[in-house]
Amino acid sequence: MLNRRTALLSGLAMPALLRTASAQSDGPIRIGMTQPLTGAVAASGNYVANGAKIAVEVLNRAGGVMGRPLELILEDNKSNPREAVAAAEKLVLRDRVPVLIGAWSSTFTLSIMPKLLEYRVPMVVETSSAERITTSGNPWVFRIAPTSAMEAAAFRELLGKFDPPIRRIDFLSVNNDFGRGATEKFSAALGGAGIAIGRSETMTPEATDLSAQLTALKQSDGDTVFLTTGVEQQTLMLRQAVEQRLGKRIVTTGGSFPDALLANPLPPGNASFHILFYAPWFPERAPYPQIAETYTAEWNRKGWEFAGLTEGFRGYDAVLTVAEAIRLAGRAEGEAIREALWRVDIHGVNGDIRFVKEGPAGRESGQNRPNVSIIRLAEGRTSLL
Amino acid sequence: MDQALQHLVNGTVLGGTYALLGIGLTLIFGVMRVVNFTHGELYAFGAYMVYALVSLLGINFYLSLLLAALLGAALGAAIELLLLRPLRRADIDSVMLVMIGAALVLQNAEMWGWGGVAKLVPSPFAGTPLVVGPISVMPLRIFVLLVACALLLGFWLLLDRTRAGTAMRATFQDAEAAALMGVRVGWVNTATFAIGSGLAAAAGALLGPVFMVSPTMGDLVGLKAFAIVILGGLGNLPGAAIGGFALGYIEEFGGGYVSTEYRDAFGFLLIILVLAIRPQGLVAPRERVG
Numbered sequence: 161m162l163n164r165r166t167a168l169l170s171g172l173a174m175p176a177l178l179r180t181a182s183a184q185s186d187g188p189i190r191i192g193m194t195q196p197l198t199g200a201v202a203a204s205g206n207y208v209a210n211g212a213k214i215a216v217e218v219l220n221r222a223g224g225v226m227g228r229p230l231e232l233i234l235e236d237n238k239s240n241p242r243e244a245v246a247a248a249e250k251l252v253l254r255d256r257v258p259v260l261i262g263a264w265s266s267t268f269t270l271s272i273m274p275k276l277l278e279y280r281v282p283m284v285v286e287t288s289s290a291e292r293i294t295t296s297g298n299p300w301v302f303r304i305a306p307t308s309a310m311e312a313a314a315f316r317e318l319l320g321k322f323d324p325p326i327r328r329i330d331f332l333s334v335n336n337d338f339g340r341g342a343t344e345k346f347s348a349a350l351g352g353a354g355i356a357i358g359r360s361e362t363m364t365p366e367a368t369d370l371s372a373q374l375t376a377l378k379q380s381d382g383d384t385v386f387l388t389t390g391v392e393q394q395t396l397m398l399r400q401a402v403e404q405r406l407g408k409r410i411v412t413t414g415g416s417f418p419d420a421l422l423a424n425p426l427p428p429g430n431a432s433f434h435i436l437f438y439a440p441w442f443p444e445r446a447p448y449p450q451i452a453e454t455y456t457a458e459w460n461r462k463g464w465e466f467a468g469l470t471e472g473f474r475g476y477d478a479v480l481t482v483a484e485a486i487r488l489a490g491r492a493e494g495e496a497i498r499e500a501l502w503r504v505d506i507h508g509v510n511g512d513i514r515f516v517k518e519g520p521a522g523r524e525s526g527q528n529r530p531n532v533s534i535i536r537l538a539e540g541r542t543s544l545l
Numbered sequence: 546m547d548q549a550l551q552h553l554v555n556g557t558v559l560g561g562t563y564a565l566l567g568i569g570l571t572l573i574f575g576v577m578r579v580v581n582f583t584h585g586e587l588y589a590f591g592a593y594m595v596y597a598l599v600s601l602l603g604i605n606f607y608l609s610l611l612l613a614a615l616l617g618a619a620l621g622a623a624i625e626l627l628l629l630r631p632l633r634r635a636d637i638d639s640v641m642l643v644m645i646g647a648a649l650v651l652q653n654a655e656m657w658g659w660g661g662v663a664k665l666v667p668s669p670f671a672g673t674p675l676v677v678g679p680i681s682v683m684p685l686r687i688f689v690l691l692v693a694c695a696l697l698l699g700f701w702l703l704l705d706r707t708r709a710g711t712a713m714r715a716t717f718q719d720a721e722a723a724a725l726m727g728v729r730v731g732w733v734n735t736a737t738f739a740i741g742s743g744l745a746a747a748a749g750a751l752l753g754p755v756f757m758v759s760p761t762m763g764d765l766v767g768l769k770a771f772a773i774v775i776l777g778g779l780g781n782l783p784g785a786a787i788g789g790f791a792l793g794y795i796e797e798f799g800g801g802y803v804s805t806e807y808r809d810a811f812g813f814l815l816i817i818l819v820l821a822i823r824p825q826g827l828v829a830p831r832e833r834v835g
Contacts, residue, residue, distance in 0.1 A: 199761050202661030236661075239761075335806055361805040366765045368756040371555040372800030372808055379548055392663045392757055403674045403683045404551070420665045420757075427672045 188231035189224070189492045191216070191482055192257030193475070194247040194272070196264050199239025200365040201390035204416055205264050207468035208286060209234055211475030212261065214458040215483075225483050226490070232479070233257060237268050239365065244268035245275060252279045258492045259284070259485070261478045265390075266290030266337035269301075276300035282498040284481050286474035289414060290337040291345070294518040294525035302501045302515055302526035304477055304508070306437065308342045311413060312349035314532035315435060319353060321534065321545045322433075326409070328356040330382040332373055332397065334389040335362040342388035342413045358382035363393065370397055374404040384409040391471075394418040398432055409433065415474075417535070419467025425540035433545065434535045437510050440469035441542045447511035447531060455509050477508035501526055547679035552801045553794075558686045560793025561693035562748050566766065567773030567785035568700060569744030575717045575780030576737040578637070579629060582644040584745050585767020586651035591617045591746030592753030592762060593659060596666045599754075606669050610692075610750045617746020618739040625738035630731065648767075655760040663759040689751045696747060697786055700740070704782070713737055717780070745770075765809070772812050776819055778826020787828055791815070 193212055196205035212232055220229045233255050235247035244263045251257045252275070259282050263269045266288040276283050277298060285293060285303040289311065294303050306314070319326060329350060333339030339362065347357050358380045361373040374397070377385055385408050387397055395418040401410060411433045412418070418432075426432075438446065440459075446452035455476050459469050481504055486492055488500035505514045515526030534545040566588065573581045591613045598609035628647055632640050670688060674681040704710035715723035716733045724730045749762075756762075773792055777784025792812045799811030819827055 196661075198656050198661035200759075202759065203663060206660070206662050363805060364809055366761070367809070368752075368762070369555075369559055369796075371559070372552065372797050373805045375548055375551045375555065376801050376805060378551075392759065395663075395665070396756060399672075402672065403681060403686070405674060405676070405681045420663075424665050424667060 186228060188229045189226075189486060190231050190233055190255060190257045191479065192233050192235070192248075192251030192255060192260045193478075194235045194237045194244055194251065194260070194262040194268075195475075196239040196268070197234070197236035200392065201239050201265060203391040203419075203468075204287070204471050205237075205239070207465075207471040208264060208475040208478075210459070210462070210464055210468060211455070211472030211477075212479045213475070214455070214462065214472075215476040215479035218454070218458060219479070219483050225486050230479070230483060237263055239265070239268075241267050241271035244271050248272045248275050249279075252281050257281070258494045259482050259497045261286055261475070261482060264288065266293060266341060269293055270337060273298050273301060279494075281494045282485075282501060284478045284501070286478040287415070287471075288338070290341040292337075294527045295520075296525075297520040297523035298525055299523050300498060300525075302481070302498075302528075304481055304510075304513055304528040304530065305415070305474065306530045306532065307527070308345035308413070309349070310529065311342075311415075311435060311532060312346045315346070315411075315413075315534070316349050316353050318532075318534055318545065319350075319355075322409075324383070326350070326355055326384045328358050328380075328382040329384045329386055330358040330377050330380045330408070331360040331386050331388070332370075332377060333360070333362055333387070334365050334393065336365060338414065339388045342386070346386055346413065356382075363389070365390070365393070367393070368396060370400050371404060374400055374406055377408070378404060378406055382408060384411060386411050386413055388413045389416075391416045391418055391420075395420045398426060398430075402426055402430055411435065411534075415471065417467050417470040418537075419465055419470075421537060422467055422540050422542075425538075428539055431536055431538035434537060436470050436533055436535050437530055438470055438473040439533050439535050439542075439544055440466065440473075441535075442544050445533075445544060446509060448507045448509075451507055452509050473509040477510055477513060480506055480508055481513050548801065550678075550680050552797045554680050554682055556794040556797035557790070558682065558690045558793075559797060560790035561690040561697075562752055562789075563769065563773055563792050564786040564789025565693045565696060565744055565748040565751075566770040567777060567789045568697065568782060569741035569748075570770045571774040571777065571780055571782060571785040572713075572744075573738055573741040574774065575782070576713055577629070577734050579738075580637075580641055580644065581738075581741065582641070582648045582767070583624060583651055584741075584770050585763030585765075586648050586655070587617050587621060587742045587745040587763075588749035588752075588766050588770075589655055589758075589760065589763035590620060590651065591749030592666075592758040593655060593749075594746065595750040595753050596664050596758045599666055599668075600664070606667075606754075610747070613750035614743045614747035617749070618743030620746070621742020622735050622739040624742070625735045629734070629738065633731075633734075648763075652760055652763065659758075659760060661760060663757040665757055666754040668754040683755075685755055689755060692751055693748070696744065700744070701782075703740075709733075709736065769812065772816055775816050776812075776826060777828055781826055781828055784826050784828035788826070791827065 237244035269288040443452040485500040489496035517524035594613035598604040670685040773788040777788030800808035
């Protein structure tokens, strides 16, 4: 039975979902999700999965979709592209999910994409930023996360907020599609704004000792280093940058936040900047504060790591998107959900979610245009730039 | 020049812990002819133990390091007694399969017990670096290097100056002859596996607070430990120490001056070169076969 009051209290601006609730009850509608729950980028994957779990709970409390509860089936891709493919195949073939959410890293998402074509199952991409995910001609892909180019373009608009201004930049990126893509797009966007481009260093996703990279970067005369990697390596890099006396402004890209540095802050005088897509410290500044506050309150009620909210919203928004597509489709079937995804137009934690077409004509993927904000972290405290 | 000095310091610090890892692995191979695939997981075990003792139980940091190494040794002894001793007469393939299985069980137990998210271990050392001219290094890293060197020295004294060490070296050279001379080879095997495991756990306990602690942290480290012992010569103890420092320097200077993209590859490139030129390893004397 639909509980309208609960739904409204939840802050979900989706009255249409409520109208169709309790229409039938054929058992739960399954949503498949694959995330890196273990391995090099496990922190981020767990946060995204947690966000998805609370979205499912919130929706189910409001009566589910078409009167049926949602069931999230979560598979660990172990921060490994081969495992990502195996996880997706297991979700589609054994669990019979009609729609997927995944897979955090661009490398994992790209490895799954041929399977979407093969099994004709749509996937909502919640995090991955590599350009070719939506330009390679896969009509089963719908991305709510920004591409690196979008993120770089949004950052360029905020350049005036940095004092002293950014004049020359270097890069330290994880050596995969995510890192290389960010380096390329930020070089292009900021180079176009008259900023000089310096060194570009890389690291493997498993690397823990970054002293060689940092010593090399220290030799550059750049004033700012752009860091693109997961939460764990962000934390390691920021700590080791203090050791190596890097002496440069550090900006992280990709929407991850090194939350461990809130409880274990860097020594005074060391600040870092983080490009985020949701700043949980300031839910009132989100495009739709009521939705952001509901999400934040649900998360905090679970007692989860507060800073995980910065990434957890991806899972939350992805589930809202999928639920709305299922409602619009009127049935839990892959092709119908794919067609319905083009008609999704909802409010999420990050802002509006609706898809525009990208890629070759006739085989377009869906791409959302998310919002971006910059957080300054110093001595365990955050402020919005 | 400043950059080279910084790389030298970084390589030395890294090499010290690599040497610790290599010694433990090569000791077990030398004495028992067992390829210990659980070595990386024992390293992770040591790191998790120090996290649990310091962060969850609030035990003193230095005492926690000691306890983590001892718990690692106890786990090693248990592996030897429960898994390896029943396989003493088994062929090397069976032993290798069992050890691979044990490594998988250990890693998955860590994932199950601790979750996949990496943990930070607090240490009593200052978060600001010590600076000498152009060189900077964290006090914690200096501590790690000093402890690693002390452990290496202590281990050498154990092998060279004690009856237990003599028994180990005798078993190392010829297990049957040692048994005929009254050496209790079964006990030596258990002690050897425990000490090798303890060294791996000590390396993990020392490096956990430097980096972060995660269930898969042993994967790359296990691979590097094998690289170190191959560099130094399988079963060669001084070779493992030299191989550890060699790997630390090649990674640091290769990453700094050639390309950080291939930093981890430089060590393996060096192995290919060493195997092509000196198949017995950097230090081990050439062996006659047949």
